[in-house]
Each structure stands twice: as structure tokens, then as C-alpha cells.
Amino acid sequence: MVEIGQVSLVIAALVAAYAALASFLGAGLRMTDLSTSGRYAAYSLPLLLAAPTVSLVNAFVGRDFSVRYVAENSNLAMPNAYTWVAMYAGNAGSLLFLALVLAVTSAIALRGLSRRMPHTTAYASGILMLALTFFMVIILGFANPLERLPITPADGQGINPLLVHFGMFIHPPVQMTGLVMVSVPFSIAMGAMMAGRGGRDEWVDQGRLWGMITWLVLTVGLMLGAWWAYTILGWGGYWAWDPVENSALMPWLAMTAFVHSIMVQKRRGMFRMWNIVLIITAFTLAQMGMFINRGGPVPSVHSFAQSSMGWLFLSFMTFTLLASLAAFWWRAGTLKSREGLDSILSRESVFLTQNVLFLAVALVTLWGTVFPIFSEAAQDETVTVGAPFFNRVNGPLILTLVVLMGVGPLLPWRRASRANVVNALKYPVAAGVAAAAVLMLLGIGRPVAVTAFSVCAMVVTGILSEWVRGTMSRRRSGEPTPLAFGRLLLRNRPRYGGYVVHLAIVMLAVGAIGSSFYSVQRDMVLRPGDTGNLDGYSFRYLGVEKTFFADRVEEVAELVVYSGGSRLGTMRPFRAFYPDFRIASTRGAIRSTPAEDFYIVPSEFDEDGRAVFRVLVNPLVWWMWASGPLLFVGVVFGLWPQRRPAAETLTARALAQAARA
Amino acid sequence: MLVFMAFALALIPALAIAYPFLTRAGRPLLSDEDTTASEVSARWEAAIAGLRTTELEWAVGNLAEEDREWLRERYMTDAALALREMEVGDAEERALMATVEREMKRVRAQAGDGE
Amino acid sequence: MNSGPSPSHDRGRQSGHAAFRWYARAAAALICLAAACASQDDVPPLEQRAQALNRTIMCPVCPGESLDQSQHVLASQMRAVVDEKLAEGRSDESIREFFVERYGPSVLMEPPGRGATALVWIVPPLGAVAAAAGLFLVLRSMRRAGPAAPNRSPANPLSDRERESYFRRIESAMADPGRDERG
Incomplete structure (x- = not known):
């Protein structure tokens, strides 16, 4: 299996190089057959790169430590689920992942582009395939993830413990995909x-x-x-x-x-x-x-x-x-x-x-x-x-x-008269000023943060008041409110999708402002039975449970948390120590509400039973994470193909023809 | 087995690469000129989109009456110019097509004479 | 908005009231949220100072992490030193000096504004001023190049008759019942 992957890598490198060359030559010399051949070669690359990817993942899942990269980035103690994603934990494997993503997105993008703009597509294909060729050269020449070791070790070296987290499944691949995908709009x-x-x-x-x-x-x-x-x-x-x-x-x-x-x-x-x-x-x-x-x-x-x-x-x-x-x-x-x-x-x-x-x-x-x-x-x-x-x-x-x-x-586009600008901005600015005043009255100081919050209020008011006015305007022509609102948004998707994204960005900003200016933090030493207090929360430390695993020692603390006299529940933050790496990885326990996060994380457990905790109350962080899904919805909504109205595309020709007839 | 698999893998791109050469159905010269979207229709679309947006922004109250009139005038003119250009283009195209057709008839007629 | 009984004026006023109602509701909810930012009294002033100070000093052995962030043993020892010196009544600046003497200037998260290193602070504002000036000039030159008259096609402007017929046709095309954006 690994050897097939190796062979496939070599073929992929040759094909990518051919695709780049044929596309550029075909585009420059205007030879349709040649450039089409280059593009078709590009279409075959996702398949050719899937083979080494599958064989690498297979080696990880099958714990085949004869492959150097597998031995360096996993071990027997690694949970099974992580072996499926360990491929992008290190340099060589993540390069292969990048190459695969580039091949797949290139194929999809080129396919969409080729019908509309064949000549442009040929150049775009050349650029994308040149980038892919670069990755292939690095993979084959400098960081081959499928390289065998001369002697198969009994166990691998394991993975950096900080990577053993659910985020590992998603953050690195998404981030890498994003970075490599920039080449698609670039090539277009x-x-x-x-x-x-x-x-x-x-x-x-x-x-x-x-x-x-x-x-x-x-x-x-x-x-x-x-x-x-x-x-x-x-x-x-x-x-x-x-x-x-x-x-x-x-x-x-x-x-x-x-x-x-x-x-x-x-x-x-x-x-x-x-x-x-x-x-x-x-x-x-x-x-x-x-x-x-x-x-x-x-x-x-x-x-x-x-x-x-x-x-x-x-x-x-x-x-x-x-x-x-x-x-x-x-x-x-x-x-x-x-x-x-x-x-x-x-x-x-x-x-x-x-x-x-x-x-x-x-x-x-x-x-x-x-x-x-x-x-x-x-x-x-x-x-x-x-x-x-x-x-x-x-x-x-x-x-x-x-x-x-x-x-x-x-x-508006093109031109706005001064009176118009004043009129459009009066409610948002009023809202911003009002927000600042309210925050001051509540005793929330810090000029910078208050300014930032007030700007956020301004943006939100600008957006929402336009939604309300748009809905009202449709309602006046006889549509009930929900229908009016729905139609307003659905019929102007790019515009309102953009607004939804802007709202999400404001949520993100609110979370960032709240948590960076108003976070309350303490490092506390607690013995079992002790109770600590912070910003209206109190928490009793019950004790710690120590568990030994093959690769790590886990110490799980147990705390009961109260807020304003009512019991919120038990929280179990933990600290895991990986002796092989001499790295301690801690996992905070978080109780999150839209208003604030109560965050507790252990930093040390002493032999005599004392434990050091870092306790934080982070206001408004919840909004940051909540903005993600909203942002996603906004972008998809804005991009979702709109039924092309006859008047905008066909009618120009139709009108011209009708005029002739 | 490995050799066989390697061949099978190599066959896929080989077919993909060779296909355009094997099926030379007289593909046209590589060019974007004849694709559906031309500059004129882009201008037409932009003008129509501008008109729609103007109406929308006026309806939601972001636009003063005076600005709306001004914008409408610009966009309508843009659209009209694009439309006119398209008509002229169409007329020219038709004339060209007619010439080509005449020419082909003539060639065919000559070929028919030769037989 | 314009004075006079234009439809847009009327429209603007009515929707303005509705917007205000909605906004009042939203504001009430937001005030509850804002209250979450209100208190900071639990943390003793000295500890607050220590935290602020820890954020400006780097842990020398953990790449890119401040004392506040890092969980390295050295970082926690250094945090203890910070606490100790603050309790002795030393100023923030003197504590930073103390660490700079030991570990060199790179122990400060924020580069000092002295000597050649001041460049790191000077360049961004200068760049911002240059960018603003450039932006202004570009916008002005684009404005100059901008069209003055609506009917610009100097070679062949629309005649009045063309104008009328084209405008009528465009309007009828726009009146496509399947889609009216403004409602």
C-alpha cells in the first residue's frame, strides 16, 4: 500500500509538471488541444494524490511504524480516533494534505471556469499546476511522508500533546485549506x-x-x-x-x-x-x-x-x-x-x-x-x-x-449628498452616543472600550434599522411582516448576506472588547475543601484524582461552583503531563453564558494537596464563538445563486432582438 | 502486483492527457471572445443592478429624492448606451453571418459545378 | 431627508419609529449583558498590577509566550519574583529593568522605544500618514477623471428620440413582475 502511494506521488509530480507546461504553452500559443490536455491532466490529479493520502492514513491507522513519518508522529498510546487525522500533525504529511487540497480545489475551479473563459482558464490552470508542482517537488525531494525507515521501531515517538484535542481534527486542515485556496482566486x-x-x-x-x-x-x-x-x-x-x-x-x-x-x-x-x-x-x-x-x-x-x-x-x-x-x-x-x-x-x-x-x-x-x-x-x-x-x-x-x-x-454608490449622509447616519450615531452614555451610567469605565462598544452599537443600529425600514416599506405594499422581511432578504441576497456577516463581525468585536478589557483573573492556591471567590462566583475545591496512562499522567480536579447562592454544578478541569515530551497540557473547564464565561484551569498540583488554579471571568466571550455560525450562514446566504431575473441577463439580447423584429 | 497497480495509476492521467489530441474535433482557436459574457452585457448588468439598488436604497430611506433622480438618470443612460451598442453589434453580426452564408453558397455552387 | 411631502419622507419617519421600538428592546437586553463587564473589585490592586506587568514580560524559554500565558516552571518562578518585588514597593519600570538586566531587552514583550529599535514604532504611523495622503490624492485624481455629464459617449451621444425609446424599453424590462427589489 505504501509503495503504491510512493509510485502515485511520482506520477502525480510528473503529471502536475506536464499540466503546468501544457497549460502555459497552450495558452501562450493559443493551442486549444494542448491547453485542454493540460487541464484534463489537472483533473486527474485529485485521484493521483488521493492514493498516497489513503496509504498514509492507512499506515497511521494500522500503526505501521516502518514509515518514518508515522513513527515520528504517532505511537501505540495514541487514541484510535486521532490516527485518522495524525497525517497533518507534522511537516511532510501536512504538505501532502496541502497538495491534495490544491489539486481538488483546482479541479473544481477550473471546471467551473473553463466553460465561460477557456483562454483565461488555460493560464489559471498553468498557475495552479505550477504551485502544485512546487509542492510535489518538496514532497518528493525534501519531505516524503511515505519514506520507509531501515529498521522498524517497536513504537513511534508520539505526537505533540498539545495537538491531542478535538480542535486538531478541524483547525489545522481548515487553516491550511484556506491558505492554499488563496491561489484559486489569484489564478483566476x-x-x-x-x-x-x-x-x-x-x-x-x-x-x-x-x-x-x-x-x-x-x-x-x-x-x-x-x-x-x-x-x-x-x-x-x-x-x-x-x-x-x-x-x-x-x-x-x-x-x-x-x-x-x-x-x-x-x-x-x-x-x-x-x-x-x-x-x-x-x-x-x-x-x-x-x-x-x-x-x-x-x-x-x-x-x-x-x-x-x-x-x-x-x-x-x-x-x-x-x-x-x-x-x-x-x-x-x-x-x-x-x-x-x-x-x-x-x-x-x-x-x-x-x-x-x-x-x-x-x-x-x-x-x-x-x-x-x-x-x-x-x-x-x-x-x-x-x-x-x-x-x-x-x-x-x-x-x-x-x-x-x-x-x-x-x-449609496456613485454619489451621496451631504444631507443624505446626515440623514442616514443620525440614528446609528445617536445609538452609539446613547450606548456610551448607558455604559458610563452603569459605571463601566475605560474610554477605549466604551468607544469601541459605542461604535459597535452604531454599526448594529445602522444594519438593523435598514432591515426594519426595508421590511416596513414592503409591508406598505400589502405583504405581511414575516413575508416582507423574508422577501427583502431573499431578493437581495448579496447585500443582506453581507449585512449578516457584518453583524457577525460586530459580535466578534463585542466578544473581543469584553474579554480583553473586562476580564477578571486570579491565580489561587486551594487545598481540598477550600473555597475561593471571584466576581460573584464561589467554588469549592473537592480534590484531585490522579490516573496513569501509558503516555501520560492525568490529574483531574473536581470543583463545585456556585453563583449568587445557587449551585451551578461540578467542574472538572485537568492537567495531563506527558513525560516523553516533558509537556504539560491543561484543559480548562468553562461554564459559558452569553454574559460571561467562568473559566478555571489548574496550573500545578503539589504533593501536599495544594493546587494552584487560574480562575477567570471573561465577559462576552460567548459572542465570539457564536459569531462563527452566523458568519458562515451570512456568507452562504450571500453566495447562494439567485434566480437570474430575466430582465438582467436575457432581456438585453431579447430587447435588442425585439427591437429588430 | 505493484507493477500492475502502478500501470493502472499511470493509465488514468495518460488517458486524460491524450484525450484532447485523440478527439480533435476541430476545436476553435483558444479565445474568450465568444463566450456569453461580453463587456457590453457586463455594463448592462451593472447598470440594471445599479437601478435596482437605487430603488432599494431609496425605499429603505438611505437615499434622498434628489440623489435618486440623479442616479437613475446615470444608470438609465448607461443601460441605454449598452443596449444600443448591443443592437449595433447584433446588426453587424447579422451582416457578417449573411456574408459568410452567401460566400458558402457560392463555394458550394462552384463545387457542384465541378462535379 | 428632503423636506416636503415626498413619499420617502413619510416612509422614513414611520420606519424610524419602528426602528426605535426595536432598538429599545434590544438595548434592554444589551444592558443586561453590559452589566457583566461591570465589576473588577475582587482582585487586589497589587495583583492587578502584577497581571498587567506579567503581560509585558516574556518567558525567556517559551517562544512567543508572556509570563502571564506560560505554564513553564521558569515562568511561574518569574511570576513569583514579580509578586515579591511589587510587595517590596518597587515600580513597574524598575521590575522590568531587573529582568532586562538578566535576560536582555528581548524579555520585554513590547520593544523599547529607544535607539534603532524605535524604528518599529516610528514606521507604522509614518506609513499611515503616507497611506492617507496617497488615498486622498488617488481619490481626487479619480474624481477628476470622473464623468461630468450623464450622457457621456462623446463620439455618439444618445439623441432625444433614442433616449426616450430606450428608457421606455428599459423601464418595461425592469417592471418584470417576478422580481421587484424595492417592494
């Missing part, structure tokens, strides 16, 4: 540009579709990562501006700018160059993300897939960036805007401002992430650029973005 945009179609906007629909899907996957990946950190890393937080977190955030920021900006091209035929710049940036940052994750020159807690092949990723990144810029230079003449700006006070200019801000956040993050490397090289002084820097510099930028999120959708 670049393909259209190289085919000379940059000035026509046919690619925009497909580019937006794949841009949104990629954005969604990246968002879900980031949120799952935050959730994983919150539940397992045991410090009560979820985001630490760690280099690897940053490197996943940067492409997300650029993609967020792209999915907004692409709408301007669709609606107004503007920003054609800018969109290409954005997607090149996003693609480069996604590769930067892989580089920092795998060859990371910056210390990070995420060194799971560390390897010495950072230079390969860096070289490929440099190559694609230069090639993209060259192609951009070559085709810049075809990217003129169809129209100009009617007024500075318009949706278009808010979009551009938003784009610039997103890029600013991305670049600041990049700057802070790589600064230690420069500093060390230039002045031989190691410095750390950590969370306080990013909070201080990115905080105001992000707050401005949230303000724009409230203002932008209320501004």
Missing part, C-alpha cells in the same frame, strides 16, 4: 489578466465566488484556532499576536479587502488594477504564512510543523511575486478603469479607504512580525515584538475599520 485574476481580459470584467464573478469561499475558510480556520487556544492552551486567552497567528491573519486581511473591492469592479468597472494588486498581495502573504509556519525564523508556540525548508518557501514566494509583478507590468495597459469617481462622498471611496486600512493592518502586522529578524541582522540585538505592540498599533486601525463597516453600507 492573473489568468484573466494574462489572457488580456483584465479590462473586461467576466472573471469578476468567478473571482468573487472563489474569493468569498477562500475568505470563509480562512475565517473559520482562524476562529477555530482561537477556540483551540482558548480551550486548551490554558491561559484564558485566544489570540496572542504570535508570529504564526499573524501569518494566518495577514492573508485574511488582504482577502477581506479583495472581496469588498471586487464588488466595485463588478458594479462600476473600476479598481481593475487595484484588485490585481490586492490578490497578488493576498497570495504573497499566504505564502509568507506557510514560510513562517514551516521554516519559521521567528520563535512561536506553533512549531508543530517546523522544518528546515523555509528557504524553499521563501524562494518560491519571491519567484511568484516577481513573476506576478512582471505579468502585471506587461498587462497594465489592459487594466484601465471603465469609469471614474462621481463623488468623493460615495460607497466607492469608502471601499477604497477600507482596502487601504486592511492593507495597513496587514503591513503593520508583517512589520512587527519580521522586525526581530531585521533587528537581529542589522544591529545584533534581539528584541521581541509582542502583543502590546500589535494591540497599540493595530487597535486604532481596526476600530476605524469597524466605524467604516457602519458607515459604508449606508452610503
Whole structure:
């Protein structure tokens, strides 16, 4: 089985290289047969890469330690369920996973694109297959996950205990999928540009579709990562501006700018160059993300897939960036805007401002992430650029973005008169001021947080009041309220899907503001029988139960928690120590309500029965996790194909023909 | 067994690669020009979408009457220009098709004479 | 909104009231939530200071983690040192100095604003100012390039007759009963 996988890897590498070559040659020489052959070769790759994937998973499940990668990333003590997903725990296996995902998404995207724009598709196929060829070269030449060991060990080395968590099933694959999928909208945009179609906007629909899907996957990946950190890393937080977190955030920021900006091209035929710049940036940052994750020159807690092949990723990144810029230079003449700006006070200019801000956040993050490397090289002084820097510099930028999120959708395309803007903003601004006043009255201080909350109130009011007004307007034409509301949303899906996503982002912001400004935290030493108090909660520590496993020692604490005199229940946070890795992994026990999370996590158990707990009350964190599903629904709702109304597509031709007849 | 499997695996991409060459049914020159979406219809769609959005935004109260009039005028003009261009394009296309048809008739007639 | 008895004016006022009712309800629920942010009195001031300080100092042996985050033995020892020194009445700055002397400047989560390292702080605001200026200039130049007249197709503008007939046809196409966006 493993050998078949090996053979299949080699075939896949050859086929990917052929596909890249045939697609590019076919596109450049306009040879349809050749480029079609390249595309068909691309279609066969998911199958060719499924074979090695299956054989690797099979080796894990069958505990075949003769395979080096299996021996290095699992052991007999690993629970069976985890053997199914252990393949992406290390470097080589995750590369194979990336290759498979790239092959599958490429095949789907190319299939959708080929009917509409064959010439563009040929270039897109060339770009995607070139990227895949790169992965295949690394896999075969530097990190082959199916390589055999000369001597089969009796047991494997096991997996990093921090990875043994339910989040492991989902966060890494989703995150990796998101990063690699950025290449799909990139290839569509670049393909259209190289085919000379940059000035026509046919690619925009497909580019937006794949841009949104990629954005969604990246968002879900980031949120799952935050959730994983919150539940397992045991410090009560979820985001630490760690280099690897940053490197996943940067492409997300650029993609967020792209999915907004692409709408301007669709609606107004503007920003054609800018969109290409954005997607090149996003693609480069996604590769930067892989580089920092795998060859990371910056210390990070995420060194799971560390390897010495950072230079390969860096070289490929440099190559694609230069090639993209060259192609951009070559085709810049075809990217003129169809129209100009009617007024500075318009949706278009808010979009551009938003784009610039997103890029600013991305670049600041990049700057802070790589600064230690420069500093060390230039002045031989190691410095750390950590969370306080990013909070201080990115905080105001992000707050401005949230303000724009409230203002932008209320501004019409093309032109808004001043009176109109004042009118559209009066309720939201009033709500923001009212929210600030109420918070002050409640005695909730901290100017920064109050400002941020008040901005959130403004955005929500802007969105909801438009929903109400839209519903009322339909109701006046005789529809009952629920139908009016439903039709309003269903008939304007992209718009209201966008609003739902914005609402989800506000929920996320509310959770982030609440938990970062108003979290209450204490480290407490308790003996069995002792009771601790924090922020209205009291908890009695009953004792600890120690269990020995083959690979770890688990100490499960038992606490009874009360709030305001009523018993909330028993909580069992635990700490597991893995002697082989000398790593302790803790799992907090969390009692979550929309208002606040009560979070308790043990940090030490002494021999004499004393236990050290970290106890936190994190307000509003629940909203962060709740925003995920809402966001998902919003994106899917916005992308769901709408019945194309006759008047918009067919009628133009029909009208023209009718006029002739 | 391994060799057999390897052959089977290699056969899949080999067929996929060879297929377009084996079935050369005179595929047209590789080009996006003739696909359904052209620049004019993109402009038409954008104008119609703009009109719809204008009406929607006016209905929900984000747009003053004066702005609505202004926007309507722009979008209607955009749509009209696109429509006109499409008609002209269609007329040209029809003329071209007619020429081609005439030419083919002539060629056929000549071929018929030759037999 | 415009003055005068336009339909949109009327519409705006009515929906404004409804929006307000909804908003009042939502606000009541939100106030309950906001109350969750209210109290911080349980934690002694010294401990609050310790926590804030721990967040600015890095655990030297655990890549990328602050003292507050890390569960490494060294981190908990260092936390104890922080507590001790705070109890002695030392200032935050002097405690940070103490750790910098031991472990070098990289022990601070936030890079110091001195010397060449100040660059890390200077570049972002400068970049932001440059970006804002660039944005303004770009928007202005796009505005200039923007069309002034509605009927712009200088080579061949719509004639009045064309205008009328096309507008009528577009309107009838828009009146497709299957779909009216504005309702």
C-alpha cells in the first residue's frame, strides 16, 4: 500500500509538471488541444494524490511504524480516533494534505471556469499546476511522508500533546485549506489578466465566488484556532499576536479587502488594477504564512510543523511575486478603469479607504512580525515584538475599520449628498452616543472600550434599522411582516448576506472588547475543601484524582461552583503531563453564558494537596464563538445563486432582438 | 502486483492527457471572445443592478429624492448606451453571418459545378 | 431627508419609529449583558498590577509566550519574583529593568522605544500618514477623471428620440413582475 502511494506521488509530480507546461504553452500559443490536455491532466490529479493520502492514513491507522513519518508522529498510546487525522500533525504529511487540497480545489475551479473563459482558464490552470508542482517537488525531494525507515521501531515517538484535542481534527486542515485556496482566486485574476481580459470584467464573478469561499475558510480556520487556544492552551486567552497567528491573519486581511473591492469592479468597472494588486498581495502573504509556519525564523508556540525548508518557501514566494509583478507590468495597459469617481462622498471611496486600512493592518502586522529578524541582522540585538505592540498599533486601525463597516453600507454608490449622509447616519450615531452614555451610567469605565462598544452599537443600529425600514416599506405594499422581511432578504441576497456577516463581525468585536478589557483573573492556591471567590462566583475545591496512562499522567480536579447562592454544578478541569515530551497540557473547564464565561484551569498540583488554579471571568466571550455560525450562514446566504431575473441577463439580447423584429 | 497497480495509476492521467489530441474535433482557436459574457452585457448588468439598488436604497430611506433622480438618470443612460451598442453589434453580426452564408453558397455552387 | 411631502419622507419617519421600538428592546437586553463587564473589585490592586506587568514580560524559554500565558516552571518562578518585588514597593519600570538586566531587552514583550529599535514604532504611523495622503490624492485624481455629464459617449451621444425609446424599453424590462427589489 505504501509503495503504491510512493509510485502515485511520482506520477502525480510528473503529471502536475506536464499540466503546468501544457497549460502555459497552450495558452501562450493559443493551442486549444494542448491547453485542454493540460487541464484534463489537472483533473486527474485529485485521484493521483488521493492514493498516497489513503496509504498514509492507512499506515497511521494500522500503526505501521516502518514509515518514518508515522513513527515520528504517532505511537501505540495514541487514541484510535486521532490516527485518522495524525497525517497533518507534522511537516511532510501536512504538505501532502496541502497538495491534495490544491489539486481538488483546482479541479473544481477550473471546471467551473473553463466553460465561460477557456483562454483565461488555460493560464489559471498553468498557475495552479505550477504551485502544485512546487509542492510535489518538496514532497518528493525534501519531505516524503511515505519514506520507509531501515529498521522498524517497536513504537513511534508520539505526537505533540498539545495537538491531542478535538480542535486538531478541524483547525489545522481548515487553516491550511484556506491558505492554499488563496491561489484559486489569484489564478483566476492573473489568468484573466494574462489572457488580456483584465479590462473586461467576466472573471469578476468567478473571482468573487472563489474569493468569498477562500475568505470563509480562512475565517473559520482562524476562529477555530482561537477556540483551540482558548480551550486548551490554558491561559484564558485566544489570540496572542504570535508570529504564526499573524501569518494566518495577514492573508485574511488582504482577502477581506479583495472581496469588498471586487464588488466595485463588478458594479462600476473600476479598481481593475487595484484588485490585481490586492490578490497578488493576498497570495504573497499566504505564502509568507506557510514560510513562517514551516521554516519559521521567528520563535512561536506553533512549531508543530517546523522544518528546515523555509528557504524553499521563501524562494518560491519571491519567484511568484516577481513573476506576478512582471505579468502585471506587461498587462497594465489592459487594466484601465471603465469609469471614474462621481463623488468623493460615495460607497466607492469608502471601499477604497477600507482596502487601504486592511492593507495597513496587514503591513503593520508583517512589520512587527519580521522586525526581530531585521533587528537581529542589522544591529545584533534581539528584541521581541509582542502583543502590546500589535494591540497599540493595530487597535486604532481596526476600530476605524469597524466605524467604516457602519458607515459604508449606508452610503449609496456613485454619489451621496451631504444631507443624505446626515440623514442616514443620525440614528446609528445617536445609538452609539446613547450606548456610551448607558455604559458610563452603569459605571463601566475605560474610554477605549466604551468607544469601541459605542461604535459597535452604531454599526448594529445602522444594519438593523435598514432591515426594519426595508421590511416596513414592503409591508406598505400589502405583504405581511414575516413575508416582507423574508422577501427583502431573499431578493437581495448579496447585500443582506453581507449585512449578516457584518453583524457577525460586530459580535466578534463585542466578544473581543469584553474579554480583553473586562476580564477578571486570579491565580489561587486551594487545598481540598477550600473555597475561593471571584466576581460573584464561589467554588469549592473537592480534590484531585490522579490516573496513569501509558503516555501520560492525568490529574483531574473536581470543583463545585456556585453563583449568587445557587449551585451551578461540578467542574472538572485537568492537567495531563506527558513525560516523553516533558509537556504539560491543561484543559480548562468553562461554564459559558452569553454574559460571561467562568473559566478555571489548574496550573500545578503539589504533593501536599495544594493546587494552584487560574480562575477567570471573561465577559462576552460567548459572542465570539457564536459569531462563527452566523458568519458562515451570512456568507452562504450571500453566495447562494439567485434566480437570474430575466430582465438582467436575457432581456438585453431579447430587447435588442425585439427591437429588430 | 505493484507493477500492475502502478500501470493502472499511470493509465488514468495518460488517458486524460491524450484525450484532447485523440478527439480533435476541430476545436476553435483558444479565445474568450465568444463566450456569453461580453463587456457590453457586463455594463448592462451593472447598470440594471445599479437601478435596482437605487430603488432599494431609496425605499429603505438611505437615499434622498434628489440623489435618486440623479442616479437613475446615470444608470438609465448607461443601460441605454449598452443596449444600443448591443443592437449595433447584433446588426453587424447579422451582416457578417449573411456574408459568410452567401460566400458558402457560392463555394458550394462552384463545387457542384465541378462535379 | 428632503423636506416636503415626498413619499420617502413619510416612509422614513414611520420606519424610524419602528426602528426605535426595536432598538429599545434590544438595548434592554444589551444592558443586561453590559452589566457583566461591570465589576473588577475582587482582585487586589497589587495583583492587578502584577497581571498587567506579567503581560509585558516574556518567558525567556517559551517562544512567543508572556509570563502571564506560560505554564513553564521558569515562568511561574518569574511570576513569583514579580509578586515579591511589587510587595517590596518597587515600580513597574524598575521590575522590568531587573529582568532586562538578566535576560536582555528581548524579555520585554513590547520593544523599547529607544535607539534603532524605535524604528518599529516610528514606521507604522509614518506609513499611515503616507497611506492617507496617497488615498486622498488617488481619490481626487479619480474624481477628476470622473464623468461630468450623464450622457457621456462623446463620439455618439444618445439623441432625444433614442433616449426616450430606450428608457421606455428599459423601464418595461425592469417592471418584470417576478422580481421587484424595492417592494
